[in-house]
Every structure is written in C-alpha cells, then in structure tokens.
Amino acid sequence: MRKNRIVVTIGCMCASVLIAGTSSINAANKVEIDSAVAGISVAMNNFYAGTANPEVELKDYLKNPVEAASAPTVPQTAAAETGAPETEAQPEEVSPYANIAVSQVGTDEGYVNIRTDANTDAEIVGKIYNNCAATIEETVEREDGTWYKIQSGSVEGYIKADYFVTGDEAEQVAMKIGKSFCEVSEGGLRLRSEANTDSEVIDTLWQGDTYTVVDQEEDFVKLSLGQDDDGNYITGYVAKQYVNTYVKFDKAISLEEEKAKLEEEARLAEEARKAEEELKKAETEAQTERETEKKDTQKATEAEKKTEEETTKKETKAPAAEAPTEAVSNATRSAIVAYAKQFVGGPYVYGGNSLTGGTDCSGFTRGVYSHFGISLPRTSRSQAGAGRQISVGDLQPGDLIFYANGGSIYHVAMYIGGGQIIHAIDEQHGIGISGLNTGRVYCAVSVL
Template sequence: MNLKLTKAVSYSLAACVLASSIALTSDAASAVSGVSALSSVTGTLEDSDYSAYAGAQLTVDYMLADATAISAESQLAANEAEKVASADDPYANIAIAQVDNYVYIRESASPDSEYVGKLYNNSAATVSETVEAADGTWLKITSGDVTGYVKSEYVVQNDEELAKSVSRRLATCHTTTLYVREEATTDSDVIDMIPDGDDVTVIDESTAADGWVKVTCNAGEGYVSLDYVSLSTDFTVAESKNAEIARLAREEEEKQKAREAAEKATITAQAVQANESSSSSSSSSSSGKTYAAPSGSTGGSVVSYGAQFVGNPYVYGGSSLTNGTDCSGFVMSVYSAFGVSLPHSSSALRSVGYGVSYDEMQPGDIVCYSGHVGIYAGNGQLLHASTYRTGITYSNVNYKNILAIRRIF
C-alpha cells in the first residue's frame, strides 16, 4: 500500500540541540527529494535550555533500511516518545539510516532472527551496543518504541552534517495569536499570524540571544519572539511490526468511513438544493453568487467543490467559504461538505488521513507547509486560502517547502 503517515512524537533533549531546515526548490525534482520523508513517523527533540549550540540545526528526519526492496511509499505509524540523544552531546549516540527504503530491526544480532520493526531511510536511532558477529558488525538500537539490532552498514553514526540535512527545526506557538514580524523587534510590521498550537519552521537562530528566531511562514520569512514559542527538532523514528499492522487496518477503515460519509453528505446536500430550487442544482450565498452542492467521494470531487469559492476573502481564524476563511479553515470546511471532520489547524492537518509521496500526489490531497495548508488541485496547482490580498486562489504547489501530503479518500 503506497501510503505514508507522519506524526510528531516528543523527545526530550537538553541544551545543545542543533538546528536547521530543508529547503525545497520550486522544481519538481527538488520537491520529490524534499518530501520523500513523508512516509515516516516523526519525533521531536525538545530543548530544555538554549545554548550556543542551538544556532546549528539537529537534522535527523526519517528512517529506512534492510536491503529488502519494498516500495518507497510504505507508511509508518506514530510511536511514543523516547530519548534519542544525551543531554551533553546530542550527536554522540545518534545513528541515521542510509538505505534505499528500510531495514528490518531484528530481535537479535542475526539475519535469521524475527524482525520487530522497520527503520526507514534518514531516520534516527540511539545506539546502545555493538556486536561483532560472523557476518559482520551489528548495532543494538532504540528508535521510537522499537529496540533491536541492525547491521552497522545500513546506518551512519555521529555525522552532524548528515543529521542537519534531514531534520526540521520547529517553533510551536503557545499564545492565542503569535505575530510573525518583518524584523526581530516588536516595533516591526506584522507579516503573518500563527494560532495557538500551530508550528512554523525555524531557519535561523542567530538572533536567539536577543529573544527572536527567524521562521518561514505563508507570508514569507520573518521573526517570532521566544517568549511565545517552544523550540524542538523533528525527525522520524522506526515503526514496530504490530504498529504497522494496526496502522494499515485503521487507515483502511478510516478511508471506507470517509467515502461513506461523503456519499451520504452529497446526497443530503443535493436533496436540500433540489427542494430550494426546482430549476437549479445550485444554491445562493448572501452575495447572490450560486454554488453547486458537493457531489461524489473522490479527491477530484473535493477540488471541484472547493474551486467554486476562488476569489472569496481570506479571514484569519475564519472558516466560511463564502464570507471568509483562513487556510486550515478552508480545508476543514471543504471536506466538511463531504461529511469529513478535520481540525482547524495547519499543524494538526499533517496527521489526518494517510500520507503519500510527492510522486503519488493526486487532486484532493491535503498539502501541508510551515504555517500553511491547501488542497492539491492537479497540474501542479494548489487550491488554498492564501492571503488577505489574494483570498482563495491557486498557486504553484511547490511555492514553498512541502512538509506533508495527506489523503482522505
């Protein structure tokens, strides 16, 4: 099944957390590499203190491995929090998988032993033991809720640059509305607003001593005050055998429920419109514009319905497709018309449905960015509630770094 799942898992880490971010260019080839980690479970290293080391970014993204050739679109499930680095040196014990897809984590240091989980490419683990066996060197690792053995040839240890290249540094909002400012001062203009609980990608911490970090958001790049955010580092962890089985079953059940809900909702909506107007299958808004009822239970149906609202206003915190909505409110309200309940949060939407890769992206998929979210419309276009200036509109789907792609149906 060509699916992928990501979910933030909290990992504690004191002081010396290094940070960075992955840049995704606007060309499709770069976009593919930037989104390949979407098949993985993500974890978070949380800072208990800020030190001089925090200016560089810890990069550990997601894990693959075992020379078993499995489709790169395999999904991972979310796991419980684990420590993956020591407080004194966050890189001293971290290993990053470097394989084509994933490697089996074995119960013992033998290729004949039962596998207990899968470690995916670019994922992180801690090493607790080295075992010399007849067939080579094995490492005892812990990643997420999985502990077991992998061959040392499939992971790279203590490579700071590699770690930097595969992680995402986060600033999570802990106030009602976080202002993103043009410069690192409260006197500077506000260029964007982030709601409580959402996160944005940190791209520069050189101003941290002054109480600010530079982030990327929907409006571009700006600064947020450290008084209102917590910093952490995202990376992916292994998935246990039992977790994978449970995830696949759950995803299949949720997909079926979503399809059934969409079919029921569209029948109801069309019946309502038929009663309101005997000559048209469309309804009128307060502005006099008419909108067709939702129809179908496919991603294409979602795009067709949402596209009717292009040109309507952007309103921060809003969820009205006609009178004004923000980015996550747009996605939430469009899918709500199909009977699917989604959260009003760009960060939370990174965990709904199931994940797919950039190459698998289809119309109707939810595309998640730092501080923003939209619906893939096909042909490289994103349908989204963009800014106050543009309202609901279309943009190039690669206009900024894609963090996750989620599918509902």
C-alpha cells in the first residue's frame, strides 16, 4: 500500500541487507547493494549479474549449482581429435549461499551478542536477531564448540555457530524470509494490466519508487501496489529493463547503531510529550476564555444591555474568542504529527491495528487519531468520507491524503508539513516518511 519512497526506515533492531540484481543489459555494472554488506555482495554478484529472472533462477541454481552454472566443457583429448582449440577447464561455480549463514536465535532475549573474539568473555560489538543474514569469513574451533567470524551489516565479529544455519538449511530459510522488491530506475514508467505494451495503462510510476515483486516473466515484472479495502492486491506489469530487482534480508546491528536508534526513539517520544503538553495548555486557556466570555455575556444580559456602548463592546469581543480555538487547532495538529512520528520504522501488517506490533495504512491513521479522542472508520475508503474535502493546496499537518486506482481508494497517508507525509507504506518499508507527490493524490480530507 504505497505510492512514494520512504525517507526514514528504522527496523526492529535488525537493519536491511539487500542481495541485489538488475535486469538491464549492463547488469554487471549496475548491481546495487547495501554498502555495509560487501561480503554478501561478493557471494551474490556472480549469479545476479546479467540474469533475467533472478529469484526463480536462483532457486533452480541452488538445487543444482554445477549444472546450472555452465555447459560441460570439452575435454582436451576430444578437442585434439576434432581439431577444435583446446579449452581450459572452468572451475565449478560456488553456490551464492556457500559462505552465507542465516541466524536462528532461540534465546529469551531474541538476539545473540557478536564479540571481538571467539570466546564469551570478549567485548560485545553488536547484536544479531532471528532471521538475519551474515557472511562467514572464518570458522574457528574452540573447546566450547565452533565459532564463526561473520560480517553482517556494519558489524564484524565472532558468534557461536550454534545460532546459524548454513548450506541447504540456509537456502530453505532464506527462500522463506527473503522478499523480492524492485526500484524504478526511470520516471514515467507505465504500469500495465498485462505483460505486454499493448495492454491498458493503469498507473504511472516514478523514479525511486519501490514495489514488491509478485512474479517475473521474460521481459516484464509483476508488481504489487498494495491491497485495497477488500483485501485484493492491486497489481500490474512494468518492463523489466526499467527496474532494478533485489532480495531483502535483515542484518546485525552494532552497539553504536542500537544506541543511535534508542536515542532517536527517546527524542521523538519527548517531542510528542511536549506537543501534548502544549495542547493541554491551549485547551485550558481556551476553556478559561470561554468561561470568561460566558460570564461577561450573563452580566450583559442581567443589565439588559443598558447602553449601546455595552452592546458594541460585547459584539467586538466575540472575534477575540476565536484566537484560543485556532491555538487549540494548531496545537492539536502539532501533537498528532509528533505522536505519529514515534512509530516510524514500525512493521506493516495488512489488517493490523497495532501502532507498535503491526498495522496497515488505515489502521495507522485510525490509531493515531484515536489517541486524541477522534474516531475514524476502519478502511481508507471510509475515512475519505469522514471529514470535509479540501484542496491539496490547503493541506495542513494532520490532514489525510488518499490514493486511488481506477477511482477506487486503496491507500491513506497523513500530511505532516514541509511537503512530507507519514504512512504505513508496505511490508518492505513499514511505517515511514515520504515526500508528497501532489500529482498522485486522489483527494485530501480534514477531520480537525
């Protein structure tokens, strides 16, 4: 359920590893990979560079790597008999998972420490959570068992081999936990209803947009734009040469990265707390103003409006009462945005309603507004009818933005000011902040 690219992504203590590939002719020169995972890059580049259907072909390759790697070479003796030039025997290609391990952590904490040396007394440099990928750089035998020296994300260090699966087991786990995505490499890309250039154009995609890959064909990639309110996936096809495909795994997190993440969470929580304090202050001042106005009105009534001057004073005082109302409105908008930002990086779950445990786009907006006593319907389509429609040019922080396909609303986001929106994007990005592309907005609604 996304239409824009994320700006900030913070995972659940495991960051992202991209095993990347591209379908363009010069794919070997365009492989994109997370800069922190060079070990995995080395293992995967030989396979992905130039392959037309990476996810399917990788699975077949892993089943029979020698057969899939290359055709049999001609023996030297046979070449001599036929007069053909002698061919140097090519080494067997190594499976992309030969040096890759996937963590299978069963501890109560949900993670295992990565250390500077192969012993439990060594300094801790990072943590690895369940289903994270790592490159094995070295195997070390100790009295207490086997240790791996691994590289995962920005973290390099040692961890007991007991917490990893490798080889065929790693392949099976990776195929389940790895998700295939693609990034649009050129703007104005047509999304079509079928895998050909003659079919209906159902949307236009922009450079930098990222989507979930549902399937791949010879020249086209089938993408998912998310799910509508009925749970149906909105899908379409784009020409493969204009997108870069990759498989995403999680990786380890260093202590520095974890500290930075916790500090950012604390900062956002403090901003939300202060914003809500300002809201309460504005509401108190507004209530005091209303009570004062009410008393003044009662006094004027009791005096039966003795003079025209008193009546004039009463009439000119009414507009002043609007100021606290506007102050409350502005404080409410600020508080809503600050509260929503705390959940950036949270997981996307279709049909979910938990701001921390997993939610979809409409569950996210509904949950945020509910915190402030504002009730919204459950689906994005219903939420579009819950307030008053406004023009995109009149958007204020806290207003809702809706996206549609063929007139059917399928996604909702919240405007946070500065040309940005916050929303539960999709399974890859979770809850994140994106730039507002006004040309793609179906309608905007204010419920404040």
